[in-house]
Amino acid sequence: MPGFYVIDVLPLHHASKRPFHLEKRMRSKKSSPVYSSNLPLSPAEAHLKREAILEARRLKLARQFLHVKDVLDKQHQRALRDSSAKRSQIQTTLRMAEKNRNLILQKLVEQAAQEVARCKEVARMQQLKNQEKTDRRRKDMERRQKATAARRARLLSASKTKTTGSNINVPMNREEAAVFIQGIWRYNRLMPCVKAFRKFGINAHAVECTSFGDVVALLQKPAVIQATSKLLARIRKVSSLTSGSKKYKNFARVFLSAYMVTAHTGEILVDMGPHETELLSSARSMLAHFERWVDEVSVTTSGKIQYSSLVKFLYDWDAYYNAFNTWKTRDSEKLASNLIAHYLDYEKLWNTVKSQANAETEWRPNIVFQQEEIRRKVRNLGGDAAMVRLENALRQLREKMPKDNDESGFGNDTVKRSVNHESGDWSDRDDDLTVPPRQVAVSPAPSSSSPSPSPNLPSSASHSPSVSPSLNGTGSSSISSSPVSNNIHEANNNLQTIIQSFGGYGAGLSNEKLAHEIIIDPDFELKPQKRTELEERVRAMTTKALLDTAREDFEQGRYDKWIPSLMKDIKQTLQEIVPPRSSLYNTIEEVLDIDLIAQQINVGVYDIRNCITFIIDLMLQICAPVRDEQIKSLKEMTDLAEIFQHIFELLDMMKLDLLNYQVKLIRPYLKEQAVEYEREKFESALVAGKLSLERTKAWLYPTVDALLRTAAERNPERVNLPQHRHNHGIKFDQVFDDAFISLIFQPTQIGRNNCPETFLLDVERLWNFQNESQMVTIVAALIMLTKNIATASQQPNVTDLETLKDRLFILLSDGDMTIDNLSAEVSNHFPKMTPETQALINSMVSKTLSQNDKVYSLLSRRVQTIVKTHLQSGQFPKPELLAQYGVASVAKELEALSKKIRILGRYNREVYAKWYDETIRERLRSQAGGN
Template structure:
């Protein structure tokens, strides 16, 4: 067994010692009672004794081995056992005790550390109330971040503005440099032209003496061979041919002075002659301005383009539609091209120099490029205008083609067909046959689709509805009363019917149906209308309950709902019987009287009944009503009444769709009977005043135009012109009117006229802004900026920057232009906000719309109407209203239908008004 320190032996495990050593230890312990100290053998003493060099040194004063107890135990163990063996065992026991003590102390420390850790975790997890200092620190941090963000935004804006200014300055300098360069080039070219012209006009100085015949013979150079002789002959032949071609061109007399003295028609005829075209083509080909290998069509087009320069310079008013930047550039380049050309062909005997031919080629190319760009731009505008005219004629034909009885279609067909043929020929000439047909087809399809009947979303036919029988020979208007019999059935308070019902009255329905054959009651009311209707019924019911009439009101409401539901089903069917029995008025009255009426049972019955009656498109509303579990019975009853009104609207639209042809025939008679009941025996004071004012304006306009006295028969205003004048004054105006201003005969069109006035106000304001922008940017006023106009349509008149942003979305505005446009826009929008006409541009546009609408409505024959409709796009586009040609056309059609229905329904009343006005016996005036 190898030697080891005695500290490696465990005190309590004596069985692990060697057997011999164990026996010796037992013998020593047995002999411990003797006083004799037995010294172990040397090998054992050496084994169990601790060497001095291996003994552990004292570590610290606080160590357990250095304590008094340790020394005492060591001495006592030695004295007790009397030898090294007892000392060894005591050391092991003490060591074990130390270890156990240390283990306990370490365990306590670990437990204490765990407790500290748990307390720290709990303190950390527990919500800590923020102190005032922390709140101030957090607020300061947020303020600092906000300030830094604001500073960063301001810096970014300043950088952006600086970049913008730098870019504008750079572009301005580049434009100025380019302009100076172009001016310098033009000046050099002009100087070169003057120099060449001066050289050509200079005469050869006379010599002192003439050469003799012999001397001249000596100067003649004879060709040395046949090749040189051939070259001389060819040169002489080319010079002779050139002189012949130039002489033939000069004989035509195509100079700018002659063109200006000749009329435009004669110049057009002259330039289209074959001799002029052939001679000019030869001259251009001789000077290299045309390719010899090009086809005949290309040569003819290039020649006509060159000859157009004479028309542009000689008659610019007839050729150019306006004086924009592009037109000015075209005139300048045409002048340059003709000047260079005249310099070359000024003398047939002189050959042009290479420098002259180069300048002529550059000027000719520049003019061709400018002319092509101008022609394309003008052609596109002309194409759009003619397409709009073609579509307008097609829309008129679609409106009148179904009128077989009045023979209106026959009157219109010939005129529309003739005008459409002329437009088709012009479109094919400008755009080509294939492209023209494609453009016409697409435009007509788009127009018909926009004006076509809107298909309803979903099935709007009521499930329990059937086609009501119509008696065509009945003198009274039974169809409309049968189809919309629930119009007058509403809440018991008649004064609130219009506020709570979605259905208009019979007179309004017949009037709208006479104007628009496809008229249907609006099945998608706005949300505010729904809320207003529900709140009105609820308020009415609450007032009745507060006044003690709640029981009677419940019975009346049940009766109203019962009548509405019965009108939606077929009499004699199971649903009709179920509704009649379940909603019996006497039974409900007895239940209310005895206090046995149950709202829950009533609503449960209605929730099970309505899905069987409503149209499939109303399933969502009916389901929402069933899912609504509002505890307030009054609110639920009001919502139920609203849903039943929606079902009544669907049923009325279904009946209108089925009975529209017969209802339209009876519309005029029904309107006359209703008008008699409305006015009673009263006089038409407002109509008389309106007619008198329209007559005065018409006569003043006739005198202003003709300059004759209004007493002459030729200058008297007809009733048709007076009526159209009055109708146009009502519909086209931007100021509000009072109730006394609208005639009694047009009372049903009050909302329509109000809508037209608002639309006209938007049109003139937007058109004035766009027209100002086009003029400032030097754009064609006939060009259509439809996207910008559409964006401006929904903008309020208070946001001027939004109007400018709509233009800037497509066109970049220079700073000066933007400043001028902003000022003008604010002044124009002020008119829109105040509903007045003070700005000059707004005044002009409003007068143009009024004049155009009056012209189209006052056309007496079909030819005049077709002519006015076909030229509408051109007239409105040239007047700055290109973006609203379609809207104005639709307004004219609507006013025409209103005028036809009104004069047919109220003709005899208008006759009485005319007699009273002519006799100057106007009541109340």
């Protein structure tokens, strides 16, 4: 029977040991008997062990703290050293800057001191000269006073006896007697000359009260010129004080010109510059002293010549003569330039018409005559030097012409004018030959003795300059009927006359607007007046009714009702186109004799077909080349009513061609005075209260403020730089250029309500600039988009991109254009396109047209930069820069737009600079006061 054992396990309870692998490791690392023993640690030993471990940790943390502190101290010391070095470097730089500044200031002070010293030396030398001259005059006066006092004393002490006349028998020595006798002799020789001059009644008051034409006729009389010459020549010989005066050329004519200059200043001195002002002042002073001396010497009974007044006159006469020569030289040079330009116009004209069948008989004799007259006048004005200028200009003109044209003609008298066969324009569009209008006077008609003008030459260009010689015979011009006078009021009247001559073609254009458009737009042309749809419909119905009625009468032989009136209208129109009193004008008058035509119709012998053939041939002879085919087509028509209809339509076109030629003809004249004309009109509107400068100020102020902020940002230390002492370093031209570009490229549409007052004549033009700039930017962005979307195999070539560009411009110009149209046009260049690509194109086109696209914004800023550069420098950027900016694809359109913007900008700045500068200056003062 098994038994049970009870074992008491309580004594077996004790702390478990470490795992054997840890125990082995601990024994290997610990050499202490405590660790090598398998016996448990006592509480005291455990406490000591814990304290030892804590102390070790505290020491380690202390060492780490000291290490970190040491590192931080080193970094702090290093930072202090770096800061000290930088501060030392800045101080050194400041010292060097101060030193350089002091050197510059010292140099400027030295230069200023040298300049002051030089000026003082010049002033001292001048003072010495003046003092010497004064001393000389004083000694001379003292000598004369002593001589006078001695003579007076002898006269008072001598006995007075009556002799012949009023002479006094005074004892004189030989020298005094000779002087006395010479004075009497000179007085007796002088007085007849004075009386001969005075009998014509020439004085400042009388000349002023006489009309200009009568004054010219009086002063050009040979008797007046001869009497004046004798008087002035005799004046030089009356005394030793005057006999030493220098000899003058053409002195009689120059002297008499002073009366015209003072009494009729407006007719002689049109442009009052500094030379003209000096001439007028010297002429008035000279005439005042002359007339005072003449009055004194005429009323004296003592036989004295009144030397003091005479010397004053001669002194002023010398000043006037010099001023007149200076003015005449300037005027003669301008007049010579004018005649040379006119000569070149005839040269170009011959080049145009020499291929015509009748050129040698109808054109050449008249052109040769006109050129010979111009050559004679050029030689009289400027002599050999002017002739050399003429030959050089002629040679340069021939070099510009095609070589085949150089081999034909008639030597130096060859006349060449390029014709635009596509536009029907007679002019050569060459503005390099601009001539000041003051030197040109277009004769209303040639004299009976001169050859008749050429048949094709427009009336305003068929005559040579009519130059009235001045009294000196060498070139002051007379304005008889120039297209635009330099005088603003005359220009106003002339412009009104021109507009009236345009008839319906110039309707709605004021004088100011017409002149402005001609100057700003080089391609400005008059066009037929636009009619409304209702007017066109009524006109078509009326024309059809008249044609049907006329056709029915013509078929029944009833010509008397229509032909005389129709021929009268045709005759009148043809004579308006050809030059008056020319051989062609006389031919029209003889052939289209309305009374004779009516008589022939009444007796039934009138040949209407031959007359129409004459009219068609005549139209072919005088029309612009672009009308040739249209006029030739009349010969193939058989319906008489339709022929007359087309004749009148073509005559209207020919009149319009001539009027547009006349517009281009007056452009050089307008360029000389349009600025003053428009400026005066604007100032008048401001004075009358019709306009203000509120919108102009609101337009310029932001640009001024922006430039001030930019200048402040570039100079944060507010150093008083030399370039900032005047208007804060801001250039007024820069303000205008920046404001002008911002006006065109602003997102808001330009209208009359938000446009500056100085651009009211150009509201529509600015609006077009806005549209064109947006079109250029959009097309550039879309072409860039096309290049980016295309894969390597689908990259479009240059021709495809050019075609795409042209079509995009056409679409954008269409008012009915949509986004889908543009997307479709871009998609046409990708024959293989996925739906994803199509969606991408639609999205990109939509973003570009919304103008919120970053690419569009970037290109728009670049376009502005290009236009501003062109505006400021006058040079359009090179293709390399355009390619770099991403707008090379639209370079041609961008350049055309930039040129138009620059023309308007420079002209507007020149006209309104006075008000712009005042506005900018006012803003700068207000901002400076606010700061």
